Amino acid sequence: MPDKLNISTEKLDAALTEYRQKGRQGKYLHTVSEIALRAGISPIELVKLAVKNRLKKRVISHPANVKTAALAEYVDQPETYTKAIADKYGISTATLTVWATNAGIPLRSRGLHKLDMPTVRQRQILEMAALYSYEKVGEQFGVSKARVGAIVKRWKNFKVSGEPPFKPGDIILWRKKHKTERLTVIDAGVTHGMVQDSKGRRLRAFPWNSGGRMPRKIGVDPKYVVRVTNRNESKAA
Secondary structure, rough: OOOOOOOOOOHHHHHHHHHOOOOOOOOOOOOHHOOOEEEOOOOOHHHHHHHOOOOOOOOOOHHHHHHHHHHHHHHHHOOOOHHHHHHHHOOHHHHHHHHHHHHHOOOOOOOOOOOOOOOHHHHHHHHHOOOOOOOHHHHHHOOHHHHHHHHHHHHHOOOOOOOOOOOOOEEEEEEEEEEEEEEEEEEEOEEEEEEEOOOOOOEEEEEOOOOEEOOEEEEEEEEHHHOOOOOOHHHHH
């Protein structure tokens, strides 16, 4: 079941633990919608999973933060169907429409809006997807790996204007299995670069992202540091 819903066993266990937690007065500490949002599944799916795990079926309420999050996606993700957003937060499309109307948000027409440019959120996903694995990006933005892949595919012709994560002269630490490498960046691109290991060997197409992991910067090679002196210091020297 966790695999079908794109939720890990750890997240599912944590969600079910929160699902059953009560305070001193016997009231639940977390609403179903809040727990489902943190777990990355819909409230309805969470209740179904809880019942299958022999927990009491709970009523789905909609706190203010769920309403805010749903309306934010309604505005910021026009490429996502209204029904998909409603299903994610365990509400009906009619409820979401009413929320949007009461908030003064222009209602959508039928079907999807055709966009000429990705939204701000999509651009952030595209920039991060150029460096990290789709799974890592999905965890960061609270979406599935498949959703990240769909966004990248939709905007495959969009040029991501990102800066390289490292600069020439940076010393980075790279762990691979049980081996740790200390590398110096010689040349840096957005996704790849040239690095030099401790033995002086140069790797010309070293990927910044491998298996969802990014090397960690630990310092700067002094020979790449340019010391700028003012005229008075130069004359004194």
